[in-house]
Amino acid sequence: MRLHVAEHPLIAHKLTVLRDVRTPSPLFRQLTEELVTLLAYEATRDIRTEPWEITTPVTDTVGRKLTEPRPIVVPILRAGLGMLEGMTRLLPTAEVGFLGLQRNEETLEAITYANRLPDDLSGRQCYVLDPMLATGGTLVAAIEYLFERGARDVTAVTLLAAPEGLRAVQEAIGERADVTIVTASVDERLNSKGYIVPGLGDAGDRLYGVV
Numbered sequence: 001m002r003l004h005v006a007e008h009p010l011i012a013h014k015l016t017v018l019r020d021v022r023t024p025s026p027l028f029r030q031l032t033e034e035l036v037t038l039l040a041y042e043a044t045r046d047i048r049t050e051p052w053e054i055t056t057p058v059t060d061t062v063g064r065k066l067t068e069p070r071p072i073v074v075p076i077l078r079a080g081l082g083m084l085e086g087m088t089r090l091l092p093t094a095e096v097g098f099l100g101l102q103r104n105e106e107t108l109e110a111i112t113y114a115n116r117l118p119d120d121l122s123g124r125q126c127y128v129l130d131p132m133l134a135t136g137g138t139l140v141a142a143i144e145y146l147f148e149r150g151a152r153d154v155t156a157v158t159l160l161a162a163p164e165g166l167r168a169v170q171e172a173i174g175e176r177a178d179v180t181i182v183t184a185s186v187d188e189r190l191n192s193k194g195y196i197v198p199g200l201g202d203a204g205d206r207l208y209g210v211v
């Protein structure tokens with residue numbers, strides 16, 4: 001597993017406002033999108049491209065273009081949905097799949113409640129969107145799900161990661177595949193309720209209001 005902590009003054013600034021308990025949902029959503037676009041830039045550094053012949057107004061030349069099959073972006077419902085717009089802004093031709101995984105708040109284990117993904121993901125570069133890598137249970141379940149469909153190249157984009165979650169992903173995935181985690185921050189720890197500290201609270205609630 002590779003970890004990339006994206007460091008940039010704009011990321012630090014936006015993340016600080018995002019964490020602030022006084023930041024209301026509309027601003028929280030906007031900042032999430034902006035942060036994800038910045039993270040997407042880092043997350044797509046190894047996206048596959050191939051030579052592509054074009055003609056400019058001046059001459060023929062060879063550039064590069066994203067390879068087929070197209071990359072697939074997989075937001076984890078519900079909070080990952082708040083990251084989709086920010087990701088597809090940079091990757092408009094990506095296919096989008098959905099995975100509904102929810103944490104059981106007592107056992108902290110992930111339960112699959114929805115899935116809309118191609119059956120065959122072999123050879124596809126997959127970008128999983130989940131804002132909070134806390135215990136790692138959800139992300140491990142998501143990655144395993146993608147592996148079952150043949151994916152071997154998975155990049156997870158998260159806003160925050162806890163050391164506990166990073167360890168859990170590392171232990172579960174090992175060297176089995178090419179997994180990269182791109183995050184804006186590795187925070188201190190999890191508290192007894194499984195929240196990231198200092199964190200930003202419940203990302204889903206803050207994006208969409210408490211339901």
Ligand code: URA
Nearest residue numbers: 134195196201202203
């Ligand atoms: N999920 C969240 O939304 N927040 C946390 O701090 C941990 C998991």
